[in-house]
Amino acid sequence: MTASSSEASRPVPFTAFERRFGHPPGLLVLFFAEMWERFSYYGMRGLLKLYMTNYLFVTAREALQGCRQHTPQCALVGGDPHHVFFWDALSRFLPSSTSDSASIVYGYYIGLVYATPFFGGILADRFLGQRKTVVLGALLMAAGHFVMAIESSFFVALSLLVLGNGAFKPNVSTQVGSLYAPDDPRRDGAYTIFYMGINLGAFVCNLVCGTLAAVYGWHYGFAAAGVGMLLGLSVYLGGQKYLAIDALTREKSLPIHEKKPFTVNEKRRIGALIALCALTIVFWAVFEQQGNTMQTWADEKTHWPTLFGFQIPSTWFQSINPLGIIILAPLLDIFWRYQNRHGKEPSTIGKMAFGCIILGGSFIVMIVGARLVGDGKGSLFWPTFATVLYTVGELYLSPIGLSLVAKVAPARVVSMMMGFWFLAAFIGNILSGYIGVLYTHWSKEAFFALLTLLGVAAGLALLAFKRPLKSAMEQP
Numbered sequence: 001m002t003a004s005s006s007e008a009s010r011p012v013p014f015t016a017f018e019r020r021f022g023h024p025p026g027l028l029v030l031f032f033a034e035m036w037e038r039f040s041y042y043g044m045r046g047l048l049k050l051y052m053t054n055y056l057f058v059t060a061r062e063a064l065q066g067c068r069q070h071t072p073q074c075a076l077v078g079g080d081p082h083h084v085f086f087w088d089a090l091s092r093f094l095p096s097s098t099s100d101s102a103s104i105v106y107g108y109y110i111g112l113v114y115a116t117p118f119f120g121g122i123l124a125d126r127f128l129g130q131r132k133t134v135v136l137g138a139l140l141m142a143a144g145h146f147v148m149a150i151e152s153s154f155f156v157a158l159s160l161l162v163l164g165n166g167a168f169k170p171n172v173s174t175q176v177g178s179l180y181a182p183d184d185p186r187r188d189g190a191y192t193i194f195y196m197g198i199n200l201g202a203f204v205c206n207l208v209c210g211t212l213a214a215v216y217g218w219h220y221g222f223a224a225a226g227v228g229m230l231l232g233l234s235v236y237l238g239g240q241k242y243l244a245i246d247a248l249t250r251e252k253s254l255p256i257h258e259k260k261p262f263t264v265n266e267k268r269r270i271g272a273l274i275a276l277c278a279l280t281i282v283f284w285a286v287f288e289q290q291g292n293t294m295q296t297w298a299d300e301k302t303h304w305p306t307l308f309g310f311q312i313p314s315t316w317f318q319s320i321n322p323l324g325i326i327i328l329a330p331l332l333d334i335f336w337r338y339q340n341r342h343g344k345e346p347s348t349i350g351k352m353a354f355g356c357i358i359l360g361g362s363f364i365v366m367i368v369g370a371r372l373v374g375d376g377k378g379s380l381f382w383p384t385f386a387t388v389l390y391t392v393g394e395l396y397l398s399p400i401g402l403s404l405v406a407k408v409a410p411a412r413v414v415s416m417m418m419g420f421w422f423l424a425a426f427i428g429n430i431l432s433g434y435i436g437v438l439y440t441h442w443s444k445e446a447f448f449a450l451l452t453l454l455g456v457a458a459g460l461a462l463l464a465f466k467r468p469l470k471s472a473m474e475q476p
C-alpha cells in the first residue's frame with residue numbers, strides 16, 4: 001500500500017490484489033461495468049446519425065431518388081417516417097431536410113443523455129444510494145436498446161436511454177472516487193484508468209455494432225448494444241462486494257444523522273465547480289461534431305479501404321478517438337509525471353484550457369483537408385489526423401475533470417455535482433446539433449474555421465478565470 005491514507009480511513013479493505021496491482025479490485029469492477037455500458041451507448045450512437053439519414057427519416061420517394069448504393073441498408077428502405085410514433089408532432093419543430101433534422105435529433109439525444117445525470121445524482125445522493133440507482137439505469141438502458149429494434153418506437157427507445165444513462169453514468173463515475181480515501185494520491189490515475197475502460201468500450205463497439213449493421217442490418221447493431229448493456233449489469237452485480245459503501249448508506253449509519261448546511265468554503269468550492277462546468281460547454285459543442293458532421297464527412301468525403309476483401313464501413317471512424325485515448329492516456333500520464341518531477345506540470349485548469357485550444361487547432365487540419373478534397377472524396381488521413389489531435393485535447397480536459405469533481409465536491413452532494421459536470425455536456429451536445437446544421441449550408445472551410453475559433457476562444461476564457469477558480473477550489 002503506497003497511499004498515504006491510514007488503514008482506518010480506507011473506504012475498502014486492503015487486498016492482495018491491491019498489493020500486486022496498485023489499485024483496489026473495485027476499480028476493475030467499475031472499469032468493466034462502464035466499459036460495457038459505453039460499448040452499448042457508443043455502439044448505438046455510432047449508427048444513429050446514419051440510421052436516420054440513410055434509413056428511418058427517408059421517405060420512399062427520397063430513397064428512390066437518392067439511395068447511395070454503397071450502403072446495404074438502401075435495399076431495405078421501407079420509406080415512411082410517419083409510422084414512427086411522435087414523428088408527426090416532432091417534425092413540426094424540425095427542419096424540412098432529412099440531414100438537418102437528423103443533426104438536430106442527434107444533438108438533442110446526445111444532449112439529453114447528459115441532462116438526466118444531474119437528477120440521477122440527486123436520486124442517488126438523497127433516496128436510493130449509488131448502487132441501486134446504477135442497477136435501475138442499466139435496466140432502463142438495456143430496455144432502450146432492445147426497443148430500438150422496433151422502428152416505430154424510435155423516440156420511445158431514445159427516451160429510455162436518456163433516463164437510463166442519467167441513473168447510470170454519474171453514479172458509476174463517483175464510485176471510482178469512493179474507493180479511495182480523500183487524501184489518496186492514486187485518484188487521478190484511477191480516473192485515467194477508468195477513462196480507458198470507457199474508451200475500450202467505445203472502441204470495440206463500432207467494430208461490432210457498425211459491422212453487424214452494415215452486414216446484416218441496423219437492428220442487429222442495436223441488439224448487440226443491448227447485449228453489451230446486460231453484460232455491464234452482470235459485471236456490476238457480480239462485483240458488488242468490492243465497491244465502497246454508498247455515501248448515503250454511510251451517512252445514514254452515523255450516530256446523528258442530520259442535514260449539515262454547507263460551510264462558506266464548501267459553497268465557494270461548489271460555485272467554482274459550477275463556473276468551471278459552464279466553461280466546458282463550448283468544448284463539448286465542438287468535440288461532439290465527432291459523431292455528427294465528422295461522421296458525415298467520414299461517410300461522404302472519405303475513401304475507406306478494404307481489408308482482406310471486406311469494405312470497412314465508415315462507422316469505424318468513431319473508433320479512432322477511443323483507440324487514441326487507450327494509446328495516448330498512459331503516455332500523457334508519463335509526460336505529466338515527468339513535468340511534475342520538474343515542477344512544470346500545469347494545474348488542472350491550465351490543462352483544461354490547453355485541451356480546448358488543441359481541440360480548436362485540430363480543425364485546422366480539416367480546413368486544409370476540405371480545401372484539398374474539394375467536391376470529391378479524399379484520404380482517410382484528414383479525419384484521422386484531426387481526430388488524433390482532438391483526442392489529445394479531450395485527455396487534457398475530460399478525465400481530469402471527473403477526478404476534480406470527485407475531489408472538490410462535498411461528499412454529500414458528490415453525485416449531484418458529477419451530474420452537474422455532465423450538464424455542461426448536455427448543453428454543449430445540443431449546441432453541437434445546431435452547429436452541425438451549418439455544415440450543409442456553409443462552405444466546409446468556413447464551417448471548420450468556426451470550430452477552430454470556438455475551441456480556441458473557450459481555452460482563452462478558461463485561462464482568464466484560472467486564478468479565482470483555482471483559489472476557490474483549494475479551500476479546505
Ligand code: GLU
Nearest residue numbers: 038114198284398422425
Ligand atoms: N466520452 C466520455 C464518456 O462518454 C466523456 C463524455 C462527456 O463527458 O461528455 O464517458
Ligand code: ASP
Nearest residue numbers: 042198199202318321322
Ligand atoms: N472519447 C469518448 C469518451 O471518452 C468516447 C467517444 O466519443 O467515442 O467517452
